[in-house]
Amino acid sequence: MEAQAREDGWVPRRDPLPEPLRRAPFALAQALALGVGTDRLRGGDLVRPFRGVRVARGGPPSLVRHCHAYARRMRDVEFFSHLTAAELWGVPLPTEWCDGADLHVSTVGPRRAAKARGVIGHQIFDERLVIATRYGLPLSDAATTWCHLAGSLSDDDLVAAGDHLVLTPARQVPRDPRPYCALEELTERVAAFRGRGSVRARRVIAQVRDGAESRRETLLRLRLLADGLPEPEIGVNVFDASGTWIARVDMIYPAWKVLVEYDGDQHRTSTAQYERDIRRLDDLREAGHRVVRIRNSTLAVAPRLVGHALRAAGAPV
Incomplete structure (x- = not known):
């Protein structure tokens, strides 16, 4: 009926759904119990993700919402x-x-x-x-x-x-x-x-280790190990000589004071974050650490960059 109405140049007014059905997926039985008619449940403003389930159109799709739709049945x-x-x-x-x-x-x-x-x-x-x-x-x-x-x-x-x-x-x-x-x-x-x-x-x-804050950090660590470099400690708090906290770093070789930091997208999308990171890296270098920064574009050569820093710090690699 609704499709025919569009062909005829007009769209029938849809009765609003009851409040409990407007923001979350619902089962047909729930709608019928609230007095919603079968014609209304066939409306084009409702999505049918699973048999016996409806979801009001609108809003970006998400896994959680899709799972809640299936959960209704x-x-x-x-x-x-x-x-x-x-x-x-x-x-x-x-x-x-x-x-x-x-x-x-x-x-x-x-x-x-x-x-x-x-x-x-x-x-x-x-x-x-x-x-x-x-x-x-x-x-x-x-x-x-x-x-x-x-x-x-x-x-x-x-x-x-x-x-x-x-x-x-x-x-x-x-x-x-x-x-x-x-x-x-x-x-x-x-x-x-x-x-x-x-x-x-x-x-x-x-x-598997406790300390990696992102998938990229894990893949970077595994790449270093696969190339024969020693395993770094991960997710470590670093302090200066007076005991003042400087930063929590992605990876560190404490014996040689070599740090490895993976730069994610936040460094490109947030000026404030970028400036905080620059100050943090300056503080780490001032405390005597060598800092190797790895980006997605340099991930393939990360073992060479880290290996060079370790050798410069006296590591037997």
Whole structure:
């Protein structure tokens, strides 16, 4: 009817949705119970992400919103897992979620796997699995999620995912305490894991560290190690000779006072941040440290730059 109306040159007035349905995905049964008619639920201003679910158009798409849409039809035995759970935990993956990408949804044990358009269903047989809650959504716990990633990510990307989950940040966010799992907890979980990717998980866990604030920092550290350079300490607070705090640095070789800093996009997009970083680097150099700054454009030659600084400082490399 609405399409025909447009062809005729007019669009019928749509009754406003009840307040509870305007800002969040909703099930058809919920709308019908609130007195919304079936014709209104077929309106072009509503998106149909899953069967039996509607979402009002408007606003940028997001993974959390898409998951909440599926949650309106989830069974009690279902939860988000694998890559979807990783994204909900904020894991930095090689590619970001895009609108319409399939969701990974799991059930435990013999319960029938989820089956719906836009969903990849899994059955998990794992007594150590814990169902956590994030953004009001059920998902696999952080340690189990990392184990599941071992079946699909490369070694380096898996290390970056682990670094994210075990990070104790310089500043805590009150409503989002971290780490999501301690390194010791993750190591124990991997030792007991027997699912797909378990061999890779047990090999890679030895490279996961607490301290890396970004995926790029992890990939930089791994590149240095792959080139035979010694492993730096990461996420370290540096003080001057009087004990005054100077900065928290990405990486440091304390024996030779060589620092390695990865410059991210914030240095190009924020003048204030750029100026603060310049002052911080000046203070570090004044305290006797050699500073090697790595950007995305110089990542490939990072081992040569860091190696040169270490040799100049007297390191046997």
